[in-house]
Amino acid sequence: MEPARTPFTAPLTDSAPIPRLGLLLGALLILLAWLGWHAPNTGEIALPWPLAAALAGAFVLGAAAGLLPGRRRQRAIAQEQLALASAGQDLLARIGTDRIAAPADPALRPLADLVNTFADHRQAELGRVSDRNNQLALTRRLTGWMYWEQDTEGRYTRLETETEEQSLLARSLLGRTRWECGGIQLGRSIAGAAANPAPDSQWLAHREQIARGKTFSEMVWSAPIDANRRVFIVESGRPRVDQDGRIVGYSGLIRDVGGALAAERATQNLMTALRVAPEPTLLIEATPGLPGWRVRWANAAACAMLGRTDSEILTASPDTLFGGDNRACIEAIGGALASGRGVRLESELADRYGQTRTASMRIDPVLPLEGLQPQAALSIDYFHAETERLREQAGSAHRLLSEQSARLSELEQASRELESFSYTVSHDLRAPLRVVDGFARILKDDFSASLDPTGHDHLNRILTAASRMNQMIDSLLSLARVSSQPIVPGPVDLSLLAQQIVDELRSQEPQRRVEVSIARSIVASGDRTLLRIVLENLLSNAWKYTGRTDPATIEFDCVRDGASTVYRVSDNGAGFDMRFADRLFGTFQRLHSANEFPGTGVGLATAARIVQRHRGRIWAESAPGEGARFHFTLNEQPASPPAH
Numbered sequence: 182m183e184p185a186r187t188p189f190t191a192p193l194t195d196s197a198p199i200p201r202l203g204l205l206l207g208a209l210l211i212l213l214a215w216l217g218w219h220a221p222n223t224g225e226i227a228l229p230w231p232l233a234a235a236l237a238g239a240f241v242l243g244a245a246a247g248l249l250p251g252r253r254r255q256r257a258i259a260q261e262q263l264a265l266a267s268a269g270q271d272l273l274a275r276i277g278t279d280r281i282a283a284p285a286d287p288a289l290r291p292l293a294d295l296v297n298t299f300a301d302h303r304q305a306e307l308g309r310v311s312d313r314n315n316q317l318a319l320t321r322r323l324t325g326w327m328y329w330e331q332d333t334e335g336r337y338t339r340l341e342t343e344t345e346e347q348s349l350l351a352r353s354l355l356g357r358t359r360w361e362c363g364g365i366q367l368g369r370s371i372a373g374a375a376a377n378p379a380p381d382s383q384w385l386a387h388r389e390q391i392a393r394g395k396t397f398s399e400m401v402w403s404a405p406i407d408a409n410r411r412v413f414i415v416e417s418g419r420p421r422v423d424q425d426g427r428i429v430g431y432s433g434l435i436r437d438v439g440g441a442l443a444a445e446r447a448t449q450n451l452m453t454a455l456r457v458a459p460e461p462t463l464l465i466e467a468t469p470g471l472p473g474w475r476v477r478w479a480n481a482a483a484c485a486m487l488g489r490t491d492s493e494i495l496t497a498s499p500d501t502l503f504g505g506d507n508r509a510c511i512e513a514i515g516g517a518l519a520s521g522r523g524v525r526l527e528s529e530l531a532d533r534y535g536q537t538r539t540a541s542m543r544i545d546p547v548l549p550l551e552g553l554q555p556q557a558a559l560s561i562d563y564f565h566a567e568t569e570r571l572r573e574q575a576g577s578a579h580r581l582l583s584e585q586s587a588r589l590s591e592l593e594q595a596s597r598e599l600e601s602f603s604y605t606v607s608h609d610l611r612a613p614l615r616v617v618d619g620f621a622r623i624l625k626d627d628f629s630a631s632l633d634p635t636g637h638d639h640l641n642r643i644l645t646a647a648s649r650m651n652q653m654i655d656s657l658l659s660l661a662r663v664s665s666q667p668i669v670p671g672p673v674d675l676s677l678l679a680q681q682i683v684d685e686l687r688s689q690e691p692q693r694r695v696e697v698s699i700a701r702s703i704v705a706s707g708d709r710t711l712l713r714i715v716l717e718n719l720l721s722n723a724w725k726y727t728g729r730t731d732p733a734t735i736e737f738d739c740v741r742d743g744a745s746t747v748y749r750v751s752d753n754g755a756g757f758d759m760r761f762a763d764r765l766f767g768t769f770q771r772l773h774s775a776n777e778f779p780g781t782g783v784g785l786a787t788a789a790r791i792v793q794r795h796r797g798r799i800w801a802e803s804a805p806g807e808g809a810r811f812h813f814t815l816n817e818q819p820a821s822p823p824a825h
Contacts, residue, residue: 261284264284280297280300280301318343321341321342321343322343322344324436325347325436325437326434326435326436327340327341327342327343327347327350327351327434327435327436328340328341328432328433328434329341329354329418329432329433329434329435330421330430330431330432331358331418331430331431331432332429332430333428333429333430334358335358335359335388335391335431336356336357336358336361337351337354337355337356337357337358338355338356338430340354340355340435346437347437349406349407350404350406350412350414350437353404353405353406353407354404359384359387359402359404360382360383360384360388362404362405363404363405364382364384364402364403364404364405365380365381365382365402365403366379366380366381366382366384366387366400366401366402367379367380367401367402367403367413368400368401369399369400369401370399370401371399371401371415371438371441371442371445372445372449373401374401374442375442375445375446375449376449387400391431394420394428396418396419396420397416397417397418398417398418399415399417400415400416400417401413401414401415401438401442402414402416412437412439413437413438413439413442414435414436414437414438415435415436415438416433416434416435417433417434417435418431418432418433418434419431419432419433460482460560460561460562461480461482461483461485461486461487461560461561461562462479462480462482462483462558462559462560462561463476463478463479463483463494463558463559463561464476464477464478464479464547464556464557464558464559465477465514465518465556465557465558465559466518466554466555466556467515467518467519467554467555467556468554471512471515472498472499472500472508472511472512472514472515473512473514473515473516473518473519474499474514474515474518475498475499476494476495476497476499476502477495477556478491478495479491479494479495483561486561487502488534489502499511499514503528503530504530504531506529507528507529507530510526510528510542513526514526514542514544514559517544517546517557518544518546518555518556518557519555521546521555522546523543523544523545523546524543524544525541525542525543525544526541526542526543526544527539527540527541527542528540528542530561540561540562541561541562542559542560542561542562543559543560543562544557544558544559545557545558545560614647617643617647618643618644618647618648621640621643621644621647622644624640625637625640625644668707668708668711668794668795669708669709669710670706670707670708671706671707671708671709672704672705672706673704673705673706673707673708673709673712674702674703674704675703675704675705675712675716675737675748676699676700676701676702676703676704676737678709678712678713678716679699679703679716679720679737680699682713682716682717682720682721683697683699683720683724683735686720686721686724690724693728693733694731694732694733695724695727695732695733695734695735696732696733696734696735697734697735697736697737698734698735698736698737698738699736699737699738700737700738700739703737703738703739703748705746705748705815705816706815706816707795707815707816708795711791711794711795712791712795712815714787714788714791715788715791715792715813716737716750718784718785718787718788719750719788719811720735720737720750721784722784722785722809722811723735723750723751723752723754723809725754726752726754726755726756726809727752727753727754727755727808728754729754729755730753730754730755733752733753733754734752734753735750735751735752736749736750736751736752737749737750737751742814744817744818745814745817746814746815747812747813747814748812748813748814748815749810749811749812750810750811751808751809751810751811752808752809752810753807753808754808754809755805755806755808756803756804756805756806756807756808756809757803757805757809758803758804758805759802759803759804765785765801788813792813792814792815795815795816796815796816796817797813797814797815797816797817798813798814798817799811799812799813799814800812800813
């Protein structure tokens with residue numbers, strides 16, 4: 182709307198000096214004529230009144246002739262004043278930019294110059310505005326930013342576009358709010374939306390934010406522009422206020438960031454892949470002076486290898502990371518970085534705990550940018566040296582496997598021979614033994630009257646030896662079965678088994694007075710049948726070798742020894758000499774004569790074999806006349822190999 186024009190007026194100039202003088206003279210002549218007309222008649226020559234009137238009229242006509250050009254000039258000046266006023270009004274209305282001609286009256290020329298100065302300034306301002314509009318249009322076109330305005334309800338009322346794609350987005354947004362056009366809020370920054378998008382189609386937090394009149398920035402959201410396509414945009418805005426300070430809407434900038442969002446997502450995916458990559462990787466950068474480089478980034482594998490956090494790696498010097506003894510390697514890395522060429526190196530690297538390992542390193546330069554320090558990816562491969570070591574171990578393992586295969590064949594052959602031996606013992610050896618025992622008993626029953634005491638003694642010896650031989654065969658078969666019987670592991674209550682065995686021993690010799698102490702709730706993992714045989718042999722031996730001790734005491738308990746549990750069977754019986762302890766667990770090895778304590782000498786060998794099959798150890802402590810204590814363990818973990 183054009184502003185109302187204020188009338189511009191200028192005072193008219195005074196009449197010219199000549200018309201003013203004519204009027205004065207004319208008045209004087211009229212006065213003289215009047216005086217001459219009314220003067221008394223004294224006889225002197227008097228001016229006739231007609232002549233005086235004529236002179237006065239002539240003067241009046243002359244004065245009028247002098248006054249008319251002045252009036253015309255005044256009208257010309259007034260017209261020039263009106264032209265100046267009109268030009269000023271045009272400038273005030275911001276529609277006039279043309280200069281005006283210089284007026285004829287010198288008094289009006291300063292005013293004309295002022296108007297022309299205003300016109301020059303107006304023309305320069307319009308040029309600057311046009312140039313600024315062109316700059317803004319170019320900026321919007323190159324950067325993709327669009328200016329927008331919204332009303333108090335959050336509806337878009339204005340969107341300035343430069344491209345067809347922007348116009349398509351503007352048409353889908355104008356007249357609607359973000360949540361009315363199907364928009365989905367994704368995050369508060371491009372990096373945040375790419376790393377951890379939090380879709381919000383209700384816009385609850387944002388609607389509360391604009392309801393409180395808060396400024397927002399870098400808000401990332403997606404909007405549909407047609408039935409099959411959505412765009413990803415970033416937006417910033419601030420409230421618009423009127424003269425009274427009331428919020429009348431919002432204004433801000435918006436642009437499409439689909440490409441930037443995809444690039445950020447790809448970058449974050451790449452960094453995540455590098456961070457979790459199994460190969461230790463460092464991003465290094467050249468620095469002035471020695472050693473010539475520093476670490477700018479490290480992945481998780483590198484942190485684990487060096488035994489440091491990523492912040493510690495970034496602040497540590499190469500000497501700290503690789504050790505002062507690796508100066509040659511550190512300088513070689515700096516030289517490769519400075520020359521921009523890939524290099525492979527091998528060196529001994531030590532972590533912060535002093536553990537040293539052989540590493541193969543690869544330096545891959547990154548394409549440099551002009552003006553920036555050269556960078557490279559430093560990959561550290563422990564697996565190369567490990568592979569060589571494993572290859573050597575594989576050869577040794579292959580040889581060992583061949584040896585084990587041969588040994589397995591031998592064991593299978595020995596097992597078959599053992600089975601054949603067991604069959605032979607149980608059938609072929611028992612047959613003649615039964616014949617000897619049978620005929621000896623016939624002689625004793627049928628011919629005992631004809632035999633003298635010496636003959637009876639010989640027959641008794643034969644029968645005793647046959648019985649002892651039969652017991653030894655049973656013991657050998659039992660040992661063979663123990664060695665070949667498969668183990669069925671499970672929880673075994675050793676305290677309960679020990680109590681059952683002691684109860685059986687008491688039932689066989691109820692007259693004996695033996696004090697037995699069994700610890701409660703001793704549970705182990707193993708084969709129940711085989712572990713019962715172990716306890717039977719150890720408790721039977723304790724019961725047997727305390728036969729001449731009164732009162733006799735037997736104890737079964739366990740103690741912790743590091744990571745292992747040691748089970749113990751103790752007694753206060755006859756004991757034995759530790760000098761012969763190496764013979765204790767051998768087959769048919771006895772430290773006491775059969776006359777003192779009966780037995781076959783296979784029980785402890787059987788117990789030792791069962792303990793070994795349960796990955797345990799068995800040993801004894803004793804002294805003659807001071808009793809014995811047998812110890813055994815089960816399921817011991819193998820010792821860890823020494824660290825290299």
